[in-house]
Amino acid sequence: MxxxxxxxxxDWKHPLLxxxxxxxxxxxxxxxxxxxxxxxxxxxxxxxAKWDRGEFPSYAGEDSCKMTYEEWAGGPxxxxxxxxxxxxxxxxxxxxxxxxxxxxxxSPVMETPEALAHWLADNGASSFGSDTATYEQWLRxxxxxxxxxIVINSTGVHSGVxxxxx
Numbered sequence: 007m008x009x010x011x012x013x014x015x016x017d018w019k020h021p022l023l024x025x026x027x028x029x030x031x032x033x034x035x036x037x038x039x040x041x042x043x044x045x046x047x048x049x050x051x052x053x054x055a056k057w058d059r060g061e062f063p064s065y066a067g068e069d070s071c072k073m074t075y076e077e078w079a080g081g082p083x084x085x086x087x088x089x090x091x092x093x094x095x096x097x098x099x100x101x102x103x104x105x106x107x108x109x110x111x112x113s114p115v116m117e118t119p120e121a122l123a124h125w126l127a128d129n130g131a132s133s134f135g136s137d138t139a140t141y142e143q144w145l146r147x148x149x150x151x152x153x154x155x156i157v158i159n160s161t162g163v164h165s166g167v168x169x170x171x172x
Contacts (some may be wrong), residue, residue, distance in 0.1 A: 008104075008105060008134070008152065008153045008154040008155040008166045008167075009102060009103070009104060009105070009112070009134075009152070009153045009166065009167055009169025010040065010102075010103050010105050010109070010152045010153075011101070011102055011119070011122070011132060011147065011148055011150075011151045011152070012040055012089070012100075012101050012102075012153060013097035013098070013099070013100065014092070014097055014099055014100075014101050014108070014115055015093075015096040015097060015098065015099065015115075015118070016090055016098060016099045016115060017115075017152040018092075018099070018101065018115050018157060020035050020036070020038070020111045021035070021036040021038075021086075022034060022035060022036065023035065023036055023094075034137075035110035035111060036086060036087075036110075036126055037087065037107040037108035037109060037110055038086075038087055038088055038089050038108055038109050038110075039087055039088050039089070039108045039109060040103070040105070041088060041089065041108055042088055042089055042090065042091045042092075043083060043085040043088035043089075043090075043091070044091050045088075046083040046088050047082060047083055050079070050082050050083055051082075053075065054076075054077060054079075057072040057074075057075035057078070057079075057117050057155070058158045059171050064079065066078065071085050083154055087108055088101075088141075090157060092093065092112075092162065098117075099115045100115070100116050100117070100118065100119055100121075100122045100148060101113055101114070101122070102116045102122060102126060102147075104132070106119070106128075106155065112126075112132060113125055113126055113129075113131060113151045119145060119148035119149045120145065120148075122144070122148045123141050123142075123144035123145035123147075124141060126139070126144040127139065127140055127141040127143075127144050128141075129163070131144075133153070133165035133166070133167035133168060134155050134156055134165035134166065134167070135165075137147075137164075137167075137168065139165060139167040140168075143167050143168050144167060146167075147166075147167050153165075153166035154166035154168045156169065
């Protein structure tokens with residue numbers, strides 16, 4: 007859980023929930039995992055096929071094997087919670103996401119990691135809770151793709167964005 011960069015098409019608009027704004031007017035985004043529905047569905051289908059053949063994971067207990075796959079793993083994935091299958095080569099731009107939930111954007115779509123880092127620093131974007139980070143700290147994440155929520159080191163407790171550079 008923390009902050010992650012997702013590659014998206016330049017015209018990507020992350021979907022909003024049915025009630026699209028909070029009381030303060032900020033957008034309410036549909037949380038989405040950073041993989042496509044087709045990937046999630048293929049993995050679920052493969053797991054179900056193995057289960058139906060009696061090929062259970064080694065960590066499934068004896069009682070688990072008496073369940074249906076749906077009872078054990080949950081139903082098939084819901085497409086609303088997964089990123090779209092973007093056309094090949096279209097994911098050329100950068101967007102910062104929080105992934106404490108499945109993932110919602112905390113920035114607009116940007117053309118470069120540098121532009122994204124500037125936007126995040128200039129706008130006081132949350133690196134964790136009410137913490138923010140400097141351009142240099144954000145750039146490290148924008149170039150590397152991910153920071154955990156918090157880092158604890160010899161200088162104290164920091165957001166993952168800031169703590170990776172401490």
